Amino acid sequence: MKVIIVGSTHAGTAAARQILTRHPETEVTIYERNDNISFVSSGIYLYLTGVIQHLEDMFYATPQDLIKLGAQVKTQHNVLRIDTTQKTVQVANMLTGAVFIDHYDKLIMTTGSSVVVPPIMGIDHEKVLLCKNYQQAQQLYQSLQAGQHVAIVGAGYMGTELAESYASMGHQVTLFHSHEQILNNYLGPEMANAAAELLRDHDVDVHLNERVTGFATSDADRLLVETAQGDYEVDLAVVCAGFMPNTELLRGQVAMDRHGAILINDYVQTSNPDIYAAGDACMVNFNPTGQPAYTPLATNALRQGALAGINVFGNLHPYMGTQATxxxxxxxxxxxxxxxxxxxxxxxxxxxxxxxxxxxxxxxxxxxxxxxxxxxxxxxxxxxxxxxxxxxxxxxxxxxxxxxxxxxxxxxxxxxxxxxxxxxxxxxxxxxxxxxxxxxxxxxxxxxxxxxxxxxxxxxxx
Known part of the structure; x- marks a missing residue:
């Protein structure tokens, strides 16, 4: 059987390992448009503060690990199109420019997610950075200079962790959040208030109910953060506005929710029986409500990816769902x-x-x-x-x-x-x-x- 895995995220790596460990005779090809695989983005803030010394330690696996198991790992190869009727993928070699067609019996979609880039004027300013992948983590680290004033836009997990990191390194930190509490998807108001006070105790300037509307260059050649309540002059801004699934390749070919996350059944199978999905590209089965939900967490990705690698050979192991812990x-x-x-x-x-x-x-x-x-x-x-x-x-x-x-x-x-x-x-x-x-x-x-x-x-x- 020929299995193509699109995207070597945590989920894609876990799927490949399961397939090749249980069924080493399977032909597995992995297409990944980056030059690395399976980066642990949740460790970026630990790298910035020096808790983790080397950014390269944040890779869950290397291409060589999967090659040793028997996979063909094609990094810097971008999948341009998936034809679910013909069961083919069109792929571009990003180094040579060559475009070719590959066929599959089963396909596993593990393309992950991207940082939401909000429609803010000036979001492409050179002093405005994002935080998700290996390259963005490198940019964040290279941008560090002593005694900076850093603005963090968004106080979810990533934004709150980065606020702590920059504050602990002695930077002046201003944290903007458009909701009335930080960590609003994770905590009730009382605990969220306690967390905000803890940030303030460490000199983080927390601005709630304040939406950033633009970025510009100030008269002093610094970065101007514009909000409805006022303008703030800083040295650097990091936007942490959440994540969106990378699923354009399957739009109109499998069932998705209104935000573009792929719907899966109890065996991480999409509405197309020959296509499985795992990780940030798809929904989870959320046990507290019994309904699908979009919860991009590495733990979900690893479990779903492993199950995809098992269930491409039949409905062998049901997905127990998640509590988003x-x-x-x-x-x-x-x-x-x-x-x-x-x-x-x-x-x-x-x-x-x-x-x-x-x-x-x-x-x-x-x-x-x-x-x-x-x-x-x-x-x-x-x-x-x-x-x-x-x-x-x-x-x-x-x-x-x-x-x-x-x-x-x-x-x-x-x-x-x-x-x-x-x-x-x-x-x-x-x-x-x-x-x-x-x-x-x-x-x-x-x-x-x-x-x-x-x-x-x-x-x-x-």
Whole structure:
């Protein structure tokens, strides 16, 4: 069988590894328009601050790794057209200019995403940079000079992390966000406010509800950032306005959502049975709502890519979906999130309530401890867990993984309240903080008059 993989992102690399490990006789050709593969963009801010010494360490794999497995890896080859009827791809060799046709039996679309370039006047200014791929990371690093004033446009994950990076290096940082809170897709307003205050405590000038409308050269030959509230003179701006799927090659040939992300089934298969999609090019099956969602995360890409590599040989391993679990280290605090925030659930008009727990992660009699805040979101009708957000000086990121599994398994607040978790004073309270937030939610439902616990069924013990 001949499999063509378009784009050697995390997903494409994972797909190739699965195919060639399980079925080494398969003919696998990978077309990648860059001269590198599988760059970990989420590590850019760590490279800027020197936590990671070499940008090249941020590659998930090298072409040679896949060649050793038996793949034909064609870097600097741009796929110009896909004909799903004839099952062909038209490819241009970017070094020689030669254009040729290749055929496939199965095709895996792993073209990833690109940074959204908002329609802002002057966005192409030489002092305005983007942040996503290897080349852009190099530009960011090369632009660094001591004591700069840096404007960050957009306070999602990437923008917030970059604000921390530049501030920790001693730069003056102004962070612009068009919403009323930072990290609005990941946190509720209370935790987001805490994160914004932490940024301000480290001298980041946070501007909320302020949309950047233009860039220009100032009279002093610096960069002018223009907003409806005023103009700001800076040395450099980095735009972090989100991501959009790279799916133009399949427009009109497979089913997509209105933003151009490819729709997939439970086997990461598109509406065309011979084409699979994985990673930022496609939607995810989002378990908290049971509906497709666009969630461009490396973890989703790796899982979907591996499953594409398995399922091109038949419907062998279903995709379990995702809770979009993620975490961030922000100065001396950890933020983690999984599933829905309260605001996101309310926008979808789900029957939701939330319980907010605050307490020490381990007993006060220990030499040190720290406060943990947990915002637990649940469906008050069936009591299923829908999401949780965490904030603490203590590293509580792995707790988000626990709630992620429980959401996937459709566990309830009653399950969470008394699920078995160990106690040892070095590590937690007699009841783990996850138990405690579950118990708080159960108590809250009793106060609302909803006194019918729903616990996941177990075997009968004799």
């Amino acid at each position: 993620s975490a961030m280290q922000l100065f001396d605090h950890t933020m983690a999130t999984t599933g829905l925030t309260l605001g996101a659930a309310q926008k979808k008009k789900l029957p939701v309530r939330h319980a907010v727990y605050q307490g020490n992660w381990r007993p006060a009699y220990m030499p040190t401890t720290a406060k943990v805040t947990i915002d637990l979101v649940y469906d008050y009708q069936n009591r299923h867990l829908l999401g949780a957000q965490f904030w603490s000086r203590h590293d509580i990121a792995q707790a988000a993984n626990t709630i992620s599994v429980m959401i996937q398994n459709q566990n309830t607040i009653d399950d969470l309240a008394y699920v078995d978790m160990f106690f040892q004073p070095n590590f937690d309270q007699p009841f783990n903080y996850l138990n405690l937030v579950g118990q708080l939610a159960v108590k809250q439902e009793y106060q609302y008059g909803n006194q019918t616990p729903r616990v996941t069924a177990r075997g009968n013990w004799q």
